[in-house]
Amino acid sequence: MTRKILYIRNFASKVDINTYNLQEIGFGKALVRKGYDCDIVYYTDESESHEQTIYTYRKNRLSIIWMPAFKFLSNGIYLKVLKKSFLDKYDYIITTEYNQIMTYLLSILCKDKLILYHGPYRDNSKKLVQKVYDTFFLKTIAKNIKYVFSKSKLAEAYLKNKGLKRAQTLGVGLDISRFESGELIDVPNEIKEKFDNIGNKKVLLYVGKLEERRNIKFLFNVFYKLKKLNEDVSLLVVGDGKQEDVEAYFMYTKQLGIEHDINYIKKVSQEHLKYIYEKAHVFLLPTKYDPFGMVLLESMYFGVPIVSSVNGGAVTIIDNEINGFIIETFDEDLWVNKISLLLGNESLRAQFSNNGKRNIRENFIWDVIAEKLLEKIHQERIK
Numbered sequence: 457m458t459r460k461i462l463y464i465r466n467f468a469s470k471v472d473i474n475t476y477n478l479q480e481i482g483f484g485k486a487l488v489r490k491g492y493d494c495d496i497v498y499y500t501d502e503s504e505s506h507e508q509t510i511y512t513y514r515k516n517r518l519s520i521i522w523m524p525a526f527k528f529l530s531n532g533i534y535l536k537v538l539k540k541s542f543l544d545k546y547d548y549i550i551t552t553e554y555n556q557i558m559t560y561l562l563s564i565l566c567k568d569k570l571i572l573y574h575g576p577y578r579d580n581s582k583k584l585v586q587k588v589y590d591t592f593f594l595k596t597i598a599k600n601i602k603y604v605f606s607k608s609k610l611a612e613a614y615l616k617n618k619g620l621k622r623a624q625t626l627g628v629g630l631d632i633s634r635f636e637s638g639e640l641i642d643v644p645n646e647i648k649e650k651f652d653n654i655g656n657k658k659v660l661l662y663v664g665k666l667e668e669r670r671n672i673k674f675l676f677n678v679f680y681k682l683k684k685l686n687e688d689v690s691l692l693v694v695g696d697g698k699q700e701d702v703e704a705y706f707m708y709t710k711q712l713g714i715e716h717d718i719n720y721i722k723k724v725s726q727e728h729l730k731y732i733y734e735k736a737h738v739f740l741l742p743t744k745y746d747p748f749g750m751v752l753l754e755s756m757y758f759g760v761p762i763v764s765s766v767n768g769g770a771v772t773i774i775d776n777e778i779n780g781f782i783i784e785t786f787d788e789d790l791w792v793n794k795i796s797l798l799l800g801n802e803s804l805r806a807q808f809s810n811n812g813k814r815n816i817r818e819n820f821i822w823d824v825i826a827e828k829l830l831e832k833i834h835q836e837r838i839k
Contacts, residue, residue, distance in 0.1 A: 458516070461487055462546040464497045466556035468525050468532030471498055473510065477750040482631035484518045485511050486826035492547075494518045499525050499532050529585060531557045538565060548833070554620065555586065559601075560593040567600040571833070573626065575747035577610035577768055594618060603833055607748045608768030626829060627772055629822030630753040635730050643731050650692065650719040651735055657690040658799050661736035661760065663724075663751045664743070666697030671742040671765070671786065672705050678742070678791045680712045685796060691718045694732060733758035737805065738798050742786065743767050756780070757816040759809035761798050763791065773820055779811035 463480050465471070471478060484494040493516050500506075500522040511518040525532035536542055537558070543549065543566050550571045551559045562570050579586045598619040605626035606612040615623035660679065666672050679691045691714075696702070709715040724732055733739075739755040739762045746767040755762055756773060762780035764770040774780040781794045798805050818824070 458493050459491065460493045460495070460546045461548045461550065462495050462497065462537075462543075463487075463550040464534065464537065464552060464558060464562075465499070466532055466552050466558045467530055468499045468527040469530075470501065473498075473520060479628060479750070481510070481518070482629055482822045483826065485513075485631065485633075486629065486822035488513045488516045488518045489823060490826050490830060491516060495521050495546075497521050497523050497534060497537060499523065505536060528557065529582065530580075533557055533561075538562075540565070554594075554597055554615065554618065555580070555589055557593075560589075560597055563597045563600040568602065570601055571603040571605065571829075572597075572601050572620075573605050573607070574611055574615060574623075575607040575768065577608060577614040577747065578745065590618070602836060605829065605832075608772040610766075610768050610771055611747065624832065625772065626832075627820055627825055628748045628750070628753065628769070629820055629825035630750070630757055630816060632757065632821055634726055635757070643728060647721065647724070647728060647731060650721060653719055654690045654692070654735075657688050658686075658737040659735055660689060660691045660795065661694070661732070661739050661755075662691070662741070663694045663732070663739075663754075664741070664749065666693070666695050666702050666705055668701075669744050669746075671744050673708055674742050674786055674788070675740060676705070676709055676712060676714065676718075678740075678788050678795070679718070680714050681788055681792045682795060683714055683717060685792065686799065689717075689799065692721070692732070692736070693718060694721045694724050696722050729754065730758065733760055736760045738763060738795055740795070741765065741767070741770070742791070748772070753816060753820055756812035756820075759813045761805050761808035761812065763794050763798070773815060775811070775815070779808050779815055 463484055465480055480496045484496050487494045498520055503524060505521060505523045507519050507521050509517050509519045523534050523536060525534045538561060548569050548571055549566055550573050551562050552573055554572055554574050604620050604622040606615055606623050607628050609625050612623045612625045662675055664670055682689055709718055733754060739760045741749060741764040743765055748769040752762060752769040752773060764782055766782060766784055770782050774782050776782045783790055
């Protein structure tokens with residue numbers, strides 16, 4: 457009889473499955489390769505559910521169940537999922553985030569086969585709602601859910617502080633199949649032109665949303681100071697944001713006088729990411745908060761040394777001064793110092809690069825994460 461796993465993304469927001477960084481799909485594919493059929497529940501604003509098979513391996517398959525939900529704040533409540541006849545079809549059910557109402561309901565309905573996979577390591581911005589949720593629901597969740605996994609070490613500590621003492625870090629994986637297809641990809645002229653502009657300069661790379669949380673002005677301030685020390689450097693920024701925010705950020709670069717040293721690409725498709733990373737010398741992520749930035753996995757996989765702030769992904773995958781630098785403060789001079797050290801020391805960059813690539817391949821691809829999950833569940837069951 458085929459073993460089945462249900463994976464529920466509890467946020468009631470639409471996703472585009474053609475984007476490159478949907479963790480549920482990467483994880484789901486790995487579980488299929490481990491011999492499970494896997495269904496992923498994603499929200500749809502259509503009135504009826506429908507199913508879409510997106511991946512098969514041998515006799516197993518990965519399907520998306522597009523399902524309408526009752527929306528409450530950022531919560532999605534999937535009424536169809538809560539039916540016993542629906543839940544009984546699955547051997548395990550993965551729910552995302554402890555502070556989603558679906559997690560609480562599932563902890564009552566199917567606690568013996570429920571797996572919590574949690575990413576955030578801070579309370580959300582709705583402090584009163586969070587407090588009410590914890591007051592009424594947290595004790596039941598902590599008591600009932602047997603399998604509790606976090607995406608990062610910071611999230612593990614956060615969950616344990618909440619009372620979920622079984623929490624253990626699983627991590628997040630990278631779907632490397634899209635980078636290793638072997639197909640020759642034509643690089644768009646826009647990307648080629650950016651690197652023609654850069655020429656032989658060393659490339660600092662930022663990939664991500666342009667927003668206040670990502671500390672973009674700090675990034676530009678650091679680059680401004682670097683330019684004073686080293687003319688032979690360029691900053692490549694890849695990402696989008698609200699139009700007014702993007703315009704304000706690049707107006708700021710003009711105030712600093714560095715606008716001609718920054719190359720900006722609004723969006724890069726997944727098949728062209730490899731080209732971008734392979735051209736970079738150092739990756740920068742000065743974010744104020746991030747549960748687990750997939751860009752860190754990608755950078756390390758391609759051997760780009762990382763200089764990052766403290767965040768979920770960084771503290772989980774970076775061994776400080778072994779395969780990257782984690783800087784605990786937003787001291788511009790300290791950031792400039794560490795970046796300059798990497799730019800000026802080819803041997804150190806090569807050491808960080810090799811260590812990082814090995815770390816991802818051994819510990820942070822989805823097949824490794826899936827194997828770790830299934831092993832830990834087996835260990836819990838035989839206790």
